Amino acid sequence: MAKAAALLEHPTRSRALAGRLARCTPAAAAVVRFGGVTRDEIPTPALLLDLDRFERNLVRMAAHVARHGKSLRPHAKTHRSPEIARRQIAAGALGVAVAKLGEAEVMAAAGIRGLMITTEVVPPDKIDRLVRLATQAPDTLVVVDDASNARDLSRAAAAAGVVLGVLVDVDVGGRRTGIAPGEPALALAREVVSLPGLRLRGLQGYAGQCAHVVGWQARREASRAAMAPLGDTRRLLERAGLAVEIVAGGSTGTFDIDVEMPELTELQSGSYCVMDIDYRRIGGRGGASMTEFETALTVVATVVSVPTADRAMVDAGLKAFSTDKPFPPEAVERPGIEYSFAGDEHGRLTITDRDRAPKLGERIEFLPPHCDPTINLYDRIWAVRGRSVEAVWDVAARGRSD
Amino acid sequence: MAKAAALLEHPTRSRALAGRLARCTPAAAAVVRFGGVTRDEIPTPALLLDLDRFERNLVRMAAHVARHGKSLRPHAKTHRSPEIARRQIAAGALGVAVAKLGEAEVMAAAGIRGLMITTEVVPPDKIDRLVRLATQAPDTLVVVDDASNARDLSRAAAAAGVVLGVLVDVDVGGRRTGIAPGEPALALAREVVSLPGLRLRGLQGYAGQCAHVVGWQARREASRAAMAPLGDTRRLLERAGLAVEIVAGGSTGTFDIDVEMPELTELQSGSYCVMDIDYRRIGGRGGASMTEFETALTVVATVVSVPTADRAMVDAGLKAFSTDKPFPPEAVERPGIEYSFAGDEHGRLTITDRDRAPKLGERIEFLPPHCDPTINLYDRIWAVRGRSVEAVWDVAARGRSD
Numbered sequence: 088m089a090k091a092a093a094l095l096e097h098p099t100r101s102r103a104l105a106g107r108l109a110r111c112t113p114a115a116a117a118v119v120r121f122g123g124v125t126r127d128e129i130p131t132p133a134l135l136l137d138l139d140r141f142e143r144n145l146v147r148m149a150a151h152v153a154r155h156g157k158s159l160r161p162h163a164k165t166h167r168s169p170e171i172a173r174r175q176i177a178a179g180a181l182g183v184a185v186a187k188l189g190e191a192e193v194m195a196a197a198g199i200r201g202l203m204i205t206t207e208v209v210p211p212d213k214i215d216r217l218v219r220l221a222t223q224a225p226d227t228l229v230v231v232d233d234a235s236n237a238r239d240l241s242r243a244a245a246a247a248g249v250v251l252g253v254l255v256d257v258d259v260g261g262r263r264t265g266i267a268p269g270e271p272a273l274a275l276a277r278e279v280v281s282l283p284g285l286r287l288r289g290l291q292g293y294a295g296q297c298a299h300v301v302g303w304q305a306r307r308e309a310s311r312a313a314m315a316p317l318g319d320t321r322r323l324l325e326r327a328g329l330a331v332e333i334v335a336g337g338s339t340g341t342f343d344i345d346v347e348m349p350e351l352t353e354l355q356s357g358s359y360c361v362m363d364i365d366y367r368r369i370g371g372r373g374g375a376s377m378t379e380f381e382t383a384l385t386v387v388a389t390v391v392s393v394p395t396a397d398r399a400m401v402d403a404g405l406k407a408f409s410t411d412k413p414f415p416p417e418a419v420e421r422p423g424i425e426y427s428f429a430g431d432e433h434g435r436l437t438i439t440d441r442d443r444a445p446k447l448g449e450r451i452e453f454l455p456p457h458c459d460p461t462i463n464l465y466d467r468i469w470a471v472r473g474r475s476v477e478a479v480w481d482v483a484a485r486g487r488s489d
Numbered sequence: 490m491a492k493a494a495a496l497l498e499h500p501t502r503s504r505a506l507a508g509r510l511a512r513c514t515p516a517a518a519a520v521v522r523f524g525g526v527t528r529d530e531i532p533t534p535a536l537l538l539d540l541d542r543f544e545r546n547l548v549r550m551a552a553h554v555a556r557h558g559k560s561l562r563p564h565a566k567t568h569r570s571p572e573i574a575r576r577q578i579a580a581g582a583l584g585v586a587v588a589k590l591g592e593a594e595v596m597a598a599a600g601i602r603g604l605m606i607t608t609e610v611v612p613p614d615k616i617d618r619l620v621r622l623a624t625q626a627p628d629t630l631v632v633v634d635d636a637s638n639a640r641d642l643s644r645a646a647a648a649a650g651v652v653l654g655v656l657v658d659v660d661v662g663g664r665r666t667g668i669a670p671g672e673p674a675l676a677l678a679r680e681v682v683s684l685p686g687l688r689l690r691g692l693q694g695y696a697g698q699c700a701h702v703v704g705w706q707a708r709r710e711a712s713r714a715a716m717a718p719l720g721d722t723r724r725l726l727e728r729a730g731l732a733v734e735i736v737a738g739g740s741t742g743t744f745d746i747d748v749e750m751p752e753l754t755e756l757q758s759g760s761y762c763v764m765d766i767d768y769r770r771i772g773g774r775g776g777a778s779m780t781e782f783e784t785a786l787t788v789v790a791t792v793v794s795v796p797t798a799d800r801a802m803v804d805a806g807l808k809a810f811s812t813d814k815p816f817p818p819e820a821v822e823r824p825g826i827e828y829s830f831a832g833d834e835h836g837r838l839t840i841t842d843r844d845r846a847p848k849l850g851e852r853i854e855f856l857p858p859h860c861d862p863t864i865n866l867y868d869r870i871w872a873v874r875g876r877s878v879e880a881v882w883d884v885a886a887r888g889r890s891d
Contacts, residue, residue, distance in 0.1 A: 130591075130614065130891040164833055186834040187804070189532075206804065206834055207793045209850050212532065232794055233849060263835050264794035264802050295832060391609045392634055392666035400666050402589070402608065405862045406890050410813040411830065428813065430697060431566055431861050432588040432608055432890055433665050447635060448611050459833050460807045463866070466888050486868050486887075488808050488834055489532040 124476040126469075127450060131389040132403035134465040135452065136361065136480075138472045140383035144360050145178040147379060148342070152354055153179065155346035160184050160203055160335065162357030165459050167484035168468060169197030171360060176201070184335070184355045188213055188220070189487030195224040197483060203228040203335065205291060205355070207256065207264055209236055211243075218247045225249065228333075230256035230291050232266040234278045237285060244284030252288045253279050254333060257320055259292040260313045268292075268316035273323050280329060289333030290324070292317035293355065298338035299365060303372045310341040311348075318350035339366050343379070363458040365412050385419055385452040386461065388434060390445045399424070399436040399445040403453070406431050409460035416453035426453060526878040528871075529852060533791040534805035536867040537854065538763065538882075540874045542785035546762050547580040549781060550744070554756055555581065557748035562586050562605055562737065564759030567861050569886035570870060571599030573762065578603070586737070586757045590615055590622070591889030597626040599885060605630040605737065607693060607757070609658065609666055611638055613645075620649045627651065630735075632658035632693050634668040636680045639687060646686030654690045655681050656735060659722055661694040662715045670694075670718035675725050682731060691735030692726070694719035695757065700740035701767060705774045712743040713750075720752035741768050741782070765860040767814050787821055787854040788863065790836060792847045801826070801838040801847040805855070808833050811862035818855035828855060 126135070152159045161175050163183035172183045172194055182201015185191045191202045208217045208229055221227050221244065231237045231253055244251045255276050258265030266272050272290070279287045294313040300306035314336060321331050332352070337345035339358040345351055358366050361384040362377075371377040388403035405428055408416050415426045416434070423443030429435040436451075438444050445451065455461035462468070463485055470478040528537070554561045563577050565585035574585045574596055584603015587593045593604045610619045610631055623629050623646065633639045633655055646653045657678050660667030668674050674692070681689045696715040702708035716738060723733050734754070739747035741760040747753055760768050763786035764779075773779035790805035807830055810818050817828045818836070825845030831837040838853075840846050847853065857863035864870070865887055872880040 128614070131612070132890050209793045210533070210791055212530070232796055236849065258796055262800065262837065263831050265796060267796075389612055391611045394634055394660055394667060394669075398664065402890070405811075405813050405859075406865050406888075409807075410811070410862070411807050429665050431865075435664065447638065457807075460812070463808050463833075464888060486808075486866060488534050488804070 126387075126471050126474050126476065129387060129469050129476065131387050131450065132407040133387050133469055134462060134467070135385045135387055135469050135471050137383045137385070138470050138477060140381040141360060142174075144362070144380045144383060145175060148356065148359050149179040151342065152346065157346050157351065158353035160201065160353050160355060161360065162186070162205070162355050163190065163194060163484070165357035166361065166462055166468075167193075167482050167487065168462075168480050169194055169199055169483050170478075170480040172197075172199045175360065181353065182226070184357070185484075187488050188216055189489040190484040191220055191227065192216065193484035193487055195220055195227070200224055200226055202226070203254070203291075205230055205256075205293065207232055207236060208240070211239070214239055214243045217251070218243045218249060221249045221251055222247065226252065228252045228254055228288060230254045230264075231275065231279065232256040232258075232264050234275055237275065237279050237282060241282035241284035250284060250286050253285045254289050254291040254335065255279065255287070257290055257292040257317055259294045259317050259336070261293055261295040263293070263295065265292065268320045269323060272320045273327055276324050276329055277327070287329060289331045289335070289352070290317060290321060292334075292336045293338070294336065294341070295338070298340035299369050300340070301369050303370055306340060306369065307344045310344045314345060314348055314351070318348055321350040339380070340369055343372060358458050361458050361462075363461070364414060364417055364454050364456050382454050384455060384458055384462070386416065386455055387450055387452045390436070390447055390449045390451065393445060393447050396441060396444070397438050399438060400429065401426075401434040401436060401451060402432060404428055404430050404433045406464060407434075408453070408455050408464075409457040411460060412456035414456055416455060419452045419454060421451050424451075528789075528873050528876050528878065531789060531871050531878065533789050533852065534809040535789050536864060536870050537787045537789055538870050538872050539785045539787070540872050540879060542783040543762060544576075546764070546782045546785060547577060550758065550761050551581040553744065554748065559748050559753065560755035562603065562755050562757060563762065564588070564607070564757050565592065565596060565886075567759035568763065568864055568870075569595075569884050569889070570864075570882050571596055571601055571885050572880075572882040573870075574599075574601045577762065583755065584628070586759070587886075589890050590618055591891040592886040593622055593629065594618065595886035595889055597622055597629070602626055602628055604628070605632075605656070605693075607632055607695065609634055609638060610642070613641070616641055616645045619653070620645045620651060623651045623653055624649065628654065630654045630656055630690060632656045632666075633677065633681065634658040634660075634666050636677055639677065639681050639684060643684035643686035652686060652688050655687045656691050656693040656737065657681065657689070659692055659694040659719055661696045661719050661738070663695055663697040665695070665697065667694065670722040671725060674722045675729055678726050678731055679729070689731060691733045691737070691754070692719060692723060694736075694738045695740070696738065696743070697740065700742035701771055702742070703771050705772055708742060708771065709746045712746045716747060716750055716753070720750055723752040742771055745774060745781070760860050763860050763864075765863070766816060766819055766856050766858050784856050786857060786860055786864070788818065788857055789852055789854045792838070792849055792851045792853065795847060795849050798843060798846070799840050801840060802831065803828075803836040803838060803853060804834060806830055806832050806835045808866060809836075810855070810857050810866075811859040813862060814858035816858055818857060821854045821856060823853050826853075
């Protein structure tokens with residue numbers, strides 16, 4: 088809690104940010120406003136966002152990056168919702184990062200700018216789509232880790248009369264995409280500079296292998312070691328006379344670690360706005376649970392069967408929660424039960440306290456194991472404040488991995 | 490292969506069924522027809538259905554149940570697609586089973602009849618929706634495992650002037666929903682019979698714990714033991730003078746086991762029409778791999794990065810495949826690589842044969858681990874025949890777990 092208090096130690100700035108959030112008027116088309124609907128009337132299973140917690144998360148992250156002189160371009164793959172992106176930008180973010188072109192198209196169509204596509208765009212038809220997107224949203228950034236791909240991008244951009252802003256994607260040990268740091272990255276950056284349809288803007292390095300290291304000190308050591316070559320590469324490019332405006336990276340797990348790195352200009356943290364069991368369990372600077380951001384996202388389910396004294400079934404299973412983490416959903420403020428998956432549409436509640444046995448029809452909220460793939464199962468987010476439903480937001484880029 | 494040959498030993502019937510399938514004209518609104526688009530032009534990641542394999546699966550299952558004097562009401566939770574349901578019905582199915590009311594509403598709106606909702610409908614607002622659905626699709630069946638729920642259903646149905654067809658849901662060891670077999674099930678059936686808004690139609694028993702037992706003989710023993718109490722319960726009800734028209738159960742794993750049970754009237758197998766790695770690996774009567782049904786469903790992905798000699802990355806990760814099974818997607822007819830998950834949007838290909846290293850932009854198809862939650866990630870199914878795209882079908886009930 089010490090850390091959370093520290094994040095809010097600039098009350099003037101935080102109040103100003105809260106005010107900006109409150110004035111943010113979303114596009115009416117994508118928001119359904121509800122009068123008098125309560126949290127208990129939402130058909131289950133459903134995805135709920137606690138607005139008080141969510142807004143505090145936005146304020147805390149904005150204050151954090153401002154205090155460290157960094158920028159924020161939060162990863163919208165977490166939520167795939169233009170409404171959330173709009174609120175993040177209203178709280179000071181430069182724009183949003185997205186993993187895929189399909190997400191970028193949805194965000195751009197909703198009026199979101201400052202987009203960064205963090206996965207390489209390779210097939211010719213997607214390069215055509217990217218160029219069209221850049222015509223509509225010229226500040227869109229894309230990453231490259233291959234010279235032939237850079238040439239393909241440049242050719243298509245030049246033919247369309249646009250210039251694509253490009254970051255060189257550097258592998259900082261995550262063993263996903265990205266060219267090796269140092270000389271290989273410099274050579275690719277020089278190639279980008281030489282191409283008429285591209286403009287080198289900087290570097291990206293995502294150390295996904297560090298994001299979920301349990302324990303803050305261990306995570307800090309892992310992230311500093313992983314990210315150091317990215318900083319070295321920035322300096323190598325600058326010594327070679329190349330301008331590096333942007334160095335992007337970081338996760339929710341390393342949000343208060345990567346800001347220590349002088350070469351980094353902007354954070355890409357995504358999950359912080361809603362949180363999940365996985366990020367809570369890795370611990371924060373202050374202790375064994377990450378308390379800097381609040382769990383704002385829940386799945387509400389209904390008890391549809393209580394067939395025995397030791398078991399009840401809810402209507403939320405493999406299609407209601409992410410399943411990629413090795414731990415189950417967790418009931419919120421509802422002791423006496425333990426959830427386990429029991430098929431596409433069923434969760435089995437083992438009744439551990441028979442004095443608190445669930446009743447048929449009882450509604451129970453659960454924290455999802457992993458926020459991103461959980462949100463991707465739903466078409467809408469029910470935005471709630473206390474017991475009231477304030478709005479329903481489209482997960483407009485749901486399924487847009489293309 | 491002996492089994493597959495046996496399934497096709499009635500060529501006249503199979504040809505007749507194939508003809509019925511070919512004449513099945515889907516509603517134009519939900520189908521986009523493609524002229525000249527090839528499999529290689531589909532934006533990735535995407536869900537592909539091989540129509541030749543899919544149609545053979547429908548023909549084989551239809552011949553199988555006909556030969557055993559059983560009916561088929563395939564579980565549409567697998568595909569959530571009215572177009573597939575329509576083809577299953579054209580091939581002889583009574584209708585489709587669905588797990589949830591939301592799915593039933595989508596199917597009914599698309600003109601599908603013979604619906605069976607296999608999960609209890611409990612909250613008052615959902616009971617209201619169910620009654621409205623029954624007005625539109627009066628042959629809809631619903632399951633109950635609790636007397637108070639049966640009374641709630643009856644009250645709402647009677648008030649609306651409809652009669653709901655009801656199956657008593659019996660727990661056959663799956664430890665999900667369902668009342669205990671024998672006397673408890675009989676007592677609930679008597680309650681249903683006594684209620685003015687309900688009509689007892691029979692029993693449901695789903696032995697999900699048997700569906701994936703590896704090895705056909707072991708699976709047969711498990712399923713026969715689990716399902717025996719369902720047969721006993723049928724006879725108990727009949728001795729008590731209650732009519733039992735329908736006894737529904739079974740899975741793709743037990744499709745050729747449960748038909749041996751004289752008391753069973755209809756199979757609920759779902760996955761057979763598309764198959765997946767999980768069902769293939771449990772083995773069939775003929776051997777270690779289930780060959781009676783063909784894997785018809787793939788996810789096509791594109792190589793977007795080849796950063797090192799031992800690794801390539803594709804654009805399909807946790808949001809492109811189910812993740813509930815402990816084995817990864819499997820490349821189809823593409824040796825030399827092994828897939829592992831690497832985040833929301835990335836799959837890591839470990840290159841095991843450097844002579845066959847993937848090239849940037851290469852398209853690779855993968856079998857999904859588990860078909861149901863994989864399909865539920867996509868808004869559409871690309872129906873392909875050979876290299877051609879024949880149609881695009883809506884996964885219209887995607888996300889409708891409510």
